Amino acid sequence: MREKLNWFHVAILTYMIQLDVTLFSLPRIIAEKLGTNGWIGVLLLSLVGILNIFLYSLVHRMGKGASFFDIVEASLPKFMIYPLYLALALFYIYVGSILGKSFIIIFQIMAFPTTNSMFLFLLYCYMMYCMLIKDIYSISKAVTVFFFVTFWLGGLTFYYFSEWEIVRLTPFLFKGATEEISLNSWTDIYTIFVGCELCLYLFPYASRDGKWFKGVYIGHIFITLVYVYVIIVSSGFFSFHQLKAMSYPIIDSLAFIELPFINRVENLVFAFFMFSNVTSSVIYGFASLSAMKRIFPRMRKNVLEFVIAGITFGFGFTAQILRETDKHVSDAMFVETILAFSIPLLLIVLLLIQRLRLQKGSERA
Amino acid sequence: MIARIALVLVLLLLTGCGDQRILEELGFARSVAYDTIPDQESDGRIQISATIPKANQQEKIFFTTIARTSKEARIKFSKENNRRIVSGQMRSVLFGIDLAKKGLWDHIDTLIRDPQVSANVHVILVEGSGGDLLKKEYKPYPQVGEYIDELIKTEARATAIPDSRLYDFSRDYYDDGADPVAPILKSTGAKIKVVGIGLFRDDRYVTRIPTDQFMFIAFLRGDFRSGDITMRIPETKQHHENVMLSSMVNKRTIHVTRNHPVRDGHDIQVDIEMEISGSLLEYTGQLKLQRSSDQIKLETIMNKYIKQETERVLKSMQKHRVDSIGLGQYVRNKLSYEEWKNLDWNKAFADVRISVHPHIKIKDYGKLQE
Amino acid sequence: MVKRIMQLLQEQPVAVAPPVEQTEEVIPPSLDHTLDQFTDCADLVHRSFPKANLDVVYFAFLVGNDEFLRDIAMPFSDVTESEAALRLTQSQYMPVNNSKDCIKGILNGKAAIFFQDVAFLVDISHPIGRSIAQSETETVITGPHDGFVENLVHNLSVVRRRIKSSHVKTVTLEVGEVSKTIVVLVYMEDIVDMSFVQMLRDRIQQIEVDSVFETNQLVQLIDDNPNSLFPQFMTTERPDAICSKIVAGRVACFVEGSPSAFSCPTSFFEFFSSPDDYYQRWQLGTALRILRIIGFLITMIFTALYVSVTTFHYEMIPHTMLLNLTESRSKVPFPPLVEAIMMETTIELLREAGARLPSKIGQTIGIVGGIVIGQAAVQAGFTSNILIIAVALSAIASFVIPSYLMSASIRLIRFGIIFLAGILGNFGIIVGVGLVVIHLSGITNMGTSYLTPIAPISTYDWLDTFARGPFWSLRKRPSQARTNNEVKSRPRK
Structure with a gap:
């Protein structure tokens, strides 16, 4: 008896995959790229994200719940697919790895500046490995707990309300961006929504009727609301140019909190966000695991997982300083955005061809 | 499993010490x-x-x-x-x-x-x-x-x-x-x-x-929820009456009116409304506080005094071209982005017409009847 | 070479041996054979009634005098063979036709009667052991004060007396090749999901072990995750707790000779509830539940936080507390990690010493520990007094958790987290907590999630997990029991 992922857990997974270390710099990025009142832009981009999810639900409906791999393998010959799988798997590991590494590097700004970042990252990879060796249901259980562990931190924002003023939001729409707002700035920001496309790899574990897609939408809408809330809170708390000047406005605002028994909660809270970051890495790892399992179907237990965690660690060496991780993250996210849209389109085309072929076959018969 | 944990721990033992701040x-x-x-x-x-x-x-x-x-x-x-x-x-x-x-x-x-x-x-x-x-x-x-x-x-x-x-x-x-x-x-x-x-x-x-x-x-500067003030209001040339308001609550609103187009500070008019309420704890003047008409009279006197004093503070700020109360934020929100960009606020601030409208309310006048 | 590695990495098919059918030859019971089996058993008694041509075999220490008089001595002394035959038709004399059963009966305190060619068993056993008394480990302030005892019959009768329903069914099983311990499953027909009963029965039957003497030993033989640190079956000595679990649609299980019973399926949060949550007003019950969860968190991370803050994150200390903390730390010659581990170990030593000693001396240990370790250690500059507070607080907090097994597990995990905190500060704490969560999420109990009702989510159950909702709101049985008969109460009209 194997339970199916229900929509609630899918929603939380979707939320936690999208929530990563970018949140801490998000208000600054939005202010830089879109200027004032960028939260409206986030809402608009969220609609694009919904469109993306819709493409996946279309794939799900057309393929009747068949997994990505089944659809591809039905159309393309194996020798073509395996290199493709391998490339995809490596890319996903790379994305997961770079997200983790950038978390560690930012954490080092606050604490452990001289500790070798690879040691911290090793621990990160170990956590990732511990999650990966479990099945997706256990992963989703852990993620649900992580969600509850991190979600109450949102309550800390109440601390800012005494200093929050609506005048700082200004009535201007998208004014004062560092560069001219172009398509490029929009795609750069869209990367905050990258992650929901991983629902593709949940197909085999969720019910066939597709009701669970409700969860993907809800998770996506929820993360949008969280983003918007964070942006609005910090743009009323900081002045606009200040926001542009700070690298990690959320960390700075956390440093402002003084509770009677504890001060300066930023590094504790930031460490809490490792959970959502690990979740992102794990689900990317899971996606790559799904692909690897297709190539090596008869691998002994935990070997592939170990290899993935090892490669994740290995990729960590490619980015050792903040400048590099920032660059790598934005590059990787850009490619991932393209993949997020092109994969479902490709699958839809394949499914259409398959359907056509089937029709022809039946006509001939 | 245990071996793996041990491995991780041993690796970690080699690190971390450099950043210790005991x-x-x-x-x-x-x-x-x-x-x-x-x-x-x-x-x-x-x-x-x-x-x-x-x-x-x-x-x-x-x-x-x-x-x-x-x-x-x-x-x-x-x-x-x-x-x-x-x-x-x-x-x-x-x-x-x-x-x-x-x-x-x-x-x-x-x-x-x-x-x-x-x-x-x-x-x-x-x-x-x-x-x-x-x-x-x-x-x-x-x-x-x-x-x-x-x-x-x-x-x-x-x-x-x-x-x-x-x-x-x-x-x-x-x-x-x-x-x-x-x-x-x-x-x-x-x-x-x-x-x-x-x-x-x-x-x-x-x-x-x-x-x-x-x-x-x-x-x-803005709303506050507790504050005391002693006012020394000149009644006649020689005589002053002392009024002390305690536990004041202030609610400030700013209204900006503007001409079209805004070229400099002269085109902007700012009205600052202040709703102040507090307990009267000290009063040395002639008015009978138990009479509500006299309370209103006192409120008017205080309003006049506060208006005069705050406007004097504002004048000195305008003279030195420092906007320490953040009026610019409110002005900015009334202007278009280009107008605001073209305005040198610190310079324009000196020319802005600002008037203050305090509305004091005496919440109570202490435990004494007279 | 590569091939070999690949082979090594790949899954090897496991050959499944077909189960061997055991065919037993049936030996008819006979006096000689029986006596032969029990040679060198000095406590075996063989009595003959020559007039009735009747032989009786039993263990002297297992039978009661009254029972013996009633069922053996009175009916069969001075009767003729035909009268004896007539008396043996009474229902308490059970004819047996298998020597094995006969021997088992004698071992269970029955007397075997050999009459002509037939053997009978009659139960004249006399239970020994303490009478029903209050549980030492799980005390409540309000609520029933009886507890299970070592005697299975007593325990079952306690349950039967509480739930007077013909739907209470029992399954008797036997565990231990040598000890032949009797294990009884109790469940409510119509409420329980029978797959749990079946699964539990299968698992218990598959145990291959020489002996089992305790419930907490048995559960470790049947759990899903034998390497986990956490107890996975809820064991209790309280009849009211077990009865409420049975009625909630869980399966309860008793082991002969053990005063604790377990119920399953179990979730992690069950260990944080105590029966007297239900005997107080719901607001109090809720407050207690929250208190226990706070206690859990304090136990897990409070000392670790002290270590982390004093070693790495000095800026987190509120400035009003900083100088006090620095002052008390300034005399201590050890780094905070060593200091904390040392004090935690001391507390564990005290606790263990207190548990091993008779309660009268146990109190002395408390005083010695409290004064000597507490007061003197600070004065000697051995530890800082704030650490003493932290350590004592987390020790006290750990005892708030009603289940001793759970609180012991958490206390052990705490050491790991303290260690991580000493190496990596807050990052270490978070990693530690994360690893615990990941571990917990992998645990299943009888195939159900250990983390119910958080994952899989069941917000209705939260009312009876993190809070203790008023009774009008608790209408459904817990989702983990997977019962078909969900409704447990209806609103008062």
Whole structure:
């Protein structure tokens, strides 16, 4: 008896995959790229994200719940697919790895500046490995707990309300961006929504009727609301140019909190966000695991997982300083955005061809 | 599984130690002061002083040195001390007014950049030398750092002085529609006193507001929930009546009206409405307070007085072209983005017509009937 | 070479041996054979009634005098063979036709009667052991004060007396090749999901072990995750707790000779509830539940936080507390990690010493520990007094958790987290907590999630997990029991 992922857990997974270390710099990025009142832009981009999810639900409906791999393998010959799988798997590991590494590097700004970042990252990879060796249901259980562990931190924002003023939001729409707002700035920001496309790899574990897609939408809408809330809170708390000047406005605002028994909660809270970051890495790892399992179907237990965690660690060496991780993250996210849209389109085309072929076959018969 | 955990732990044992900051091995700089050096050949160097409390809570250690930056000074201090000097528990940073006249941003910038320094550090101006203020012994208060911190906090809570943490200071500095402020301290004898509020244009100290006008700037700066004021309202030429309002609650709203198009400050009119309510605890005049008509009369008198005084504060701010109450934010929101960009707010501010409309309500007049 | 590695990495098919059918030959019981089996058993008694041509075999220490008089001595002394035959038709004399059963009966305190060619068993056993008394480990302030005892019959009768329903069914099983311990499953027909009963029965039957003497030993033989640190079956000595679990649709299980019973399926949060949550007003019950969860958190991370803050994150200390903390730390010659581990170990030593000693001396240990370790260690500059507070607080907090097994597990995990905190500060704490969560999420109990009702989510159950909702709101049985008969109460009209 194997339970199916229900929509609630899918929603939380979707939320936690999208929530990563970018949140801490998000208000600054939005202010830089879109200027004032960028939260409206986030809402608009969220609609694009919904469109993306819709493409996946279309794939799900057309393929009747068949997994990505089944659809591809039905159309393309194996020798073509395996290199493709391998490339995809490596890319996903790379994305997961770079997200983790950038978390560690930012954490080092606050604490452990001289500790070798690879040691911290090793621990990160170990956590990732511990999650990966479990099945997706256990992963989703852990993620649900992580969600509850991190979600109450949102309550800390109440601390800012005494200093929050609506005048700082200004009535201007998208004014004062560092560069001219172009398509490029929009795609750069869209990367905050990258992650929901991983629902593709949940197909085999969720019910066939597709009701669970409700969860993907809800998770996506929820993360949008969280983003918007964070942006609005910090743009009323900081002045606009200040926001542009700070690298990690959320960390700075956390440093402002003084509770009677504890001060300066930023590094504790930031460490809490490792959970959502690990979740992102794990689900990317899971996606790559799904692909690897297709190539090596008869691998002994935990070997592939170990290899993935090892490669994740290995990729960590490619980015050792903040400048590099920032660059790598934005590059990787850009490619991932393209993949997020092109994969479902490709699958839809394949499914259409398959359907056509089937029709022809039946006509001939 | 166990072997794996052991492996991880052994690896970790090799690390982490370099970043340890064990409590008792640290010296916590509580207050840091920046001053200009009287010497002409300072060559961009300033005097930096710091106090570090001793663990017995009764003594302090005072350091002072001449350095280019605060970080350089910290390294120097550490060399003189058996402990590592850290800035994560800093509560206040003091600037001599002479230094503040030259601009503070370079110093504030390094403070904000340092992840250890809290955003709650108070930015304070010192009349005279900040180093001397820290060096002095204040008998009832063995820890000068704590003393300053408590002083500023209690005063800020009573709305007597505006908050001027690093957070507020840098927020207003970056905001193109507001200018930062900071309280001015002075050490007199065995005490430290708040002697004024320093007003900045960008990061340069420009002018100050004397102690007796603190409350008026508080009325202008925004809502507050507790504050006291003693008004000395001239009744006749010789005679004054004293009115004291306590537990005041202030609600401020700003209305901006503008001409089309806005070319300079003359095209902008700002009305500041203040709804103030408080308990009357002291009154030495002729009116009979139990009569509600007289209460209204008194309210009118107070309104007139507050209007006159706050407008005087505003005039002086306009004269020095410092927008310390953040009116620019409200003006900005009435203008189009291009208009605002083309307006040099600090210049325009001087020409803006500002009128204040206080509405005082006497909530009660204490426990006595007459 | 590569091939070999690949082979090594790949899954090897496991050959499944077909189960061997055991065919037993049936030996008819006979006096000689029986006596032969029990040679060198000095406590075996063989009595003959020559007039009735009857032989009786039993263990002297297992039978009661009264029972013996009633069923053996009175009916069969001075009767003729035909009269004896007539008496043996009474229902308490059970004819047996298998020597094995006969021997088992004697071992269970029955007397075997050999009459002509037939053997009978009659139960004349006399239960020994303490009478029903209050549980030492799980005390409540309000609520019933009886507890299970070592005697299975007593325990079952306690349950039967509480739930007077013919739907209470029992399954008797036997565990231990040598000890032949009797294990009884109790469940409510119509409420329980029978797959749990089946699964539990299968698992218990598959146990291959020489002996089992305790419930907490048995559960470790049947759990899903034998390497986990956490107890996975809720064991209790309280009849009211077990009865409420049975009624909630869980399966309860008793082991002969053990005063604790377990119920399953179990979730992690069950260990944080105590029966007297239900005997107080719901607001109090809720407050207690929250208190226990706070206690859990304090136990897990409070000392670790102390270590982390004093070693790495001095800026987190509120400035009003800083100097006090520095002052008390300044005399201590050890780094905070060593200091904390040392004090935690001391507390564990005290606790263990207190548990091993008779309660009268146990109190002395408390005083010695409290004064000597607490007061003197601080004065000697051995530890800082704030650490003493932290350590004592987390020790006290750990005892708030009603299940001793759970609180012991958490206390052990705490050491790991303290260690991580000493190496990596807050990052270490978070990693530690994360690893615990990941571990917990992998645990299943009887195939159900250990983390119910958080994952899989069941917000209705939260009312009876993190809070203790008023009775009008608790209408459904817990989702983990997977019962078909969900409604347990209806609103008062």
